[in-house]
Amino acid sequence: MNCQQAQDLLLTGDVPQSTALAAHLDGCAACRRTAAGLAMMDGAARAWPLPPQAGLAKARFVAQYQLAPDAPAVLSARAKSGAKINIYDRWRLHRWRNLALAASLLICMGLALWALTTGDEHQAVASEALVDRMVDWNVQLAQAQTPQQREQIFAGHATAFAQELAQKPLAADEQALAQKLASAGSVLKTNDDPLTEAESFTDIADLLLQRMNGATLRGDTKLVRRLSRNYALISAHGLNSRLAGAQKLHGLSLERQRHLKDLLGRNVQLQERLTDILEKSPAASQREILRELGLTKMPHKHAVSR
Amino acid sequence: MIQPPSCPGAPLDPAARATLATWVNDYWDGVYGLLYRLTGNQQEAEDLTQDVFLRAVQRRDSFVAGTNVRAWLMRIATNAFLDTRRRKKVARATPLAEEIHLPPTNEMAGGALYQQELGAALAAALLQVPEPCRAVFLLRTREDLSFREIAHMLGGTEENARWHMLQARRRLMELMKGWL
Numbered sequence: 364m365n366c367q368q369a370q371d372l373l374l375t376g377d378v379p380q381s382t383a384l385a386a387h388l389d390g391c392a393a394c395r396r397t398a399a400g401l402a403m404m405d406g407a408a409r410a411w412p413l414p415p416q417a418g419l420a421k422a423r424f425v426a427q428y429q430l431a432p433d434a435p436a437v438l439s440a441r442a443k444s445g446a447k448i449n450i451y452d453r454w455r456l457h458r459w460r461n462l463a464l465a466a467s468l469l470i471c472m473g474l475a476l477w478a479l480t481t482g483d484e485h486q487a488v489a490s491e492a493l494v495d496r497m498v499d500w501n502v503q504l505a506q507a508q509t510p511q512q513r514e515q516i517f518a519g520h521a522t523a524f525a526q527e528l529a530q531k532p533l534a535a536d537e538q539a540l541a542q543k544l545a546s547a548g549s550v551l552k553t554n555d556d557p558l559t560e561a562e563s564f565t566d567i568a569d570l571l572l573q574r575m576n577g578a579t580l581r582g583d584t585k586l587v588r589r590l591s592r593n594y595a596l597i598s599a600h601g602l603n604s605r606l607a608g609a610q611k612l613h614g615l616s617l618e619r620q621r622h623l624k625d626l627l628g629r630n631v632q633l634q635e636r637l638t639d640i641l642e643k644s645p646a647a648s649q650r651e652i653l654r655e656l657g658l659t660k661m662p663h664k665h666a667v668s669r
Numbered sequence: 670m671i672q673p674p675s676c677p678g679a680p681l682d683p684a685a686r687a688t689l690a691t692w693v694n695d696y697w698d699g700v701y702g703l704l705y706r707l708t709g710n711q712q713e714a715e716d717l718t719q720d721v722f723l724r725a726v727q728r729r730d731s732f733v734a735g736t737n738v739r740a741w742l743m744r745i746a747t748n749a750f751l752d753t754r755r756r757k758k759v760a761r762a763t764p765l766a767e768e769i770h771l772p773p774t775n776e777m778a779g780g781a782l783y784q785q786e787l788g789a790a791l792a793a794a795l796l797q798v799p800e801p802c803r804a805v806f807l808l809r810t811r812e813d814l815s816f817r818e819i820a821h822m823l824g825g826t827e828e829n830a831r832w833h834m835l836q837a838r839r840r841l842m843e844l845m846k847g848w849l
Contacts, residue, residue, distance in 0.1 A: 374835045374842075376809065377816060397842070400849030404841060407787045408795075408810045417701045420715040421693065424722070428681065430690035 369394045373401055423628040427620075429610075491589065493527050494537060497544035498593045500524070501567070502600045504551035505560070517552040521545075536577070540570045557612065558619060561605035561626050565633070567597050572636050579643045587648040594637075606630060681726070689726045696739055697722070700746050706807055707750045709796045717753070721746045743812055744822040747804050751823075754800045787848055794844040802837035805830055 364383040369391065372384055388395050424430075500520050507513040528541055547563040554560060571594045578586040609623050641652045681689065700721055705714040725732075725745055732741060795803055801823070808814045808822070816830040823830070842849060 371835065374838045375831050376834055376838065377831060400842060400845075401838060403787070403849055404791060404838070404845065405810055407784065407791045408806075410784070411702075411706065411788055411792065411811075413698050413702050414705050414711055414714075416711045416715070417698055417705070420701060420711075420718065421697045423715075424697075424719055425690070425693060428686070428689065430686060430693060 366391060366394055370397060373398050376401070376405075419628065419631065422631055423624060426627050426631070427624050491537070491586075493524070493531065493533075494541050494544065495589070495593065496520075497524055497541060497548070498567075498596055501544055501547050501551065501564075502596050504548055505564075505601045505604070510555070513552050517548060521548060521552075524548075536570075536574055540567070540574065543567055543570055557605045557608035558622055558626070561602060561609055562622075564597055564601035564605060565626055565629050568594060568602055568633050569629070571597065572633060572640065575640050576636070576643075579640050579648070582645070584645050584648050587644060587652075591648065591652050602630065685726050685729065688729055689722060692725060692738065692742070693722055696742050699739060700742050703743060703746055703807055703811070704750060706792065706795065706811070707747070707800070707803060709792075717746065717749055721749055724749070740812070740814065740818065740822070743808065743814075747808065747822060751800060751804065790848060791841070791845060794841050797844060798837050798840050802833045802840070805833040806837035806841075809834055 364381075364387045366387075369384055369387045372381070373394065374397075388398060500516070503516050504513055507516055524545060528538075528545065533541055543566055547567055550563045551560060571590055575587055575590045575594065578584075578590060606626065609626070612619075612623075615623065637652065641649055644652060697718065701714055701718045704717045704721075705711060708714050708717070721742060725742055728745075732738070795806065798806065804823070805819055808819050809816070814822070816827045816834070819830040820827045
């Protein structure tokens with residue numbers, strides 16, 4: 364056997380039990396190096412890990428096509444057995460409970476924060492109060508039952524907000540959030556498509572989480588509490604209800620199905636980012652955030668990963 | 670309820686949904702992993718993986734019970750990938766050929782970092798291998814399929830499958846000569 368024949372056999376990788384090949388390798392250092400290199404290459408290929416996005420992609424697909432039609436019963440049984448369920452399944456399992464809990468907690472949180480705040484907090488920066496009011500405004504628009512109600516709610520505040528934004532200089536990240544809330548208000552006024560509304564609320568939630576993350580890193584617990592409140596409102600009364608509505612739509616075009624898939628994926632990522640922030644937050648802020656997640660205790664990181 | 674895009678107007682019935690759920694649970698990682706190594710792009714891998722499972726559930730009546738589901742799904746996945754490449758005339762989602770980095774000089778060949786870097790370099794090199802050869806390499810190396818099974822999957826002969834494997838490994842050895 365010559366080197367060319369040996370190399371072809373080795374490169375094909377379908378090496379028969381051949382004394383001729385073995386004998387050639389015994390006497391040919393170059394072909395032995397080729398054999399060793401191919402073995403190393405094959406080993407490296409077999410050792411490739413699964414990309415980290417595989418699990419998220421799977422979760423999105425499972426959520427989109429509702430691949431557990433008994434999901435509440437199945438998930439409940441799994442949870443009772445102590446099995447880990449990811450944060451998105453947990454959102455689905457407790458969706459209605461979360462909506463009711465968030466709604467009933469709004470009053471409690473408002474009263475608790477008022478009771479805990481000092482005189483300084485009652486004199487919160489005007490810009491922070493403005494953003495809070497704009498969040499409330501968006502929530503009211505989302506809850507309006509008729510186009511006429513939306514028109515009234517919009518008209519009652521839009522001009523005033525625009526004037527305040529023009530007159531009061533805000534910090535850059537606060538400004539971005541305020542502008543997004545203003546444009547979301549316009550969207551809600553004229554639009555009753557759950558997908559479009561869900562996208563607006565997703566964008567707001569994204570900005571809120573960015574600010575929450577920054578506040579957590581700086582140790583600004585007051586700001587984290589405030590942003591948690593806003594996130595709870597947007598999530599309960601805007602994002603979750605719009606996503607639920609969008610999933611019930613029939614006859615969606617391919618483009619809109621992809622849009623919904625994208626929004627569901629973003630929502631899963633929002634939940635995971637919220638969990639990360641939770642882990643970095645001081646204890647007092649954790650309580651507010653835990654309520655939003657519908658959890659009673661800190662989740663383990665790997666329990667919510669995939 | 671969302672309808673599968675490849676099956677407009679036909680929502681999943683409970684039996685189909687149960688089958689799809691089982692297959693996704695058992696085989697998603699394998700199919701996604703194959704498509705990721707074929708495409709080099711996570712978004713494209715995700716889109717194709719979804720299509721694979723939806724096509725599979727559409728064709729589930731043609732699947733022979735007791736045969737290898739995983740191999741069947743890998744067949745659908747590989748052909749789906751090759752079909753996209755045959756159809757695409759514009760710029761592909763596959764990234765441009767990445768530079769194959771040389772091994773770290775201060776690491777022993779058996780070290781963990783070396784192995785990690787070797788894996789990454791090999792993945793980049795594989796994207797420079799022609800697609801049919803790339804597919805055969807992955808099906809043989811990662812799925813341990815015989816050339817007969819690969820030929821049956823891709824519609825060629827065993828000899829053709831062997832030839833593709835030879836071409837793939839020859840090209841990879843050239844690209845990876847700093848490492849191997």
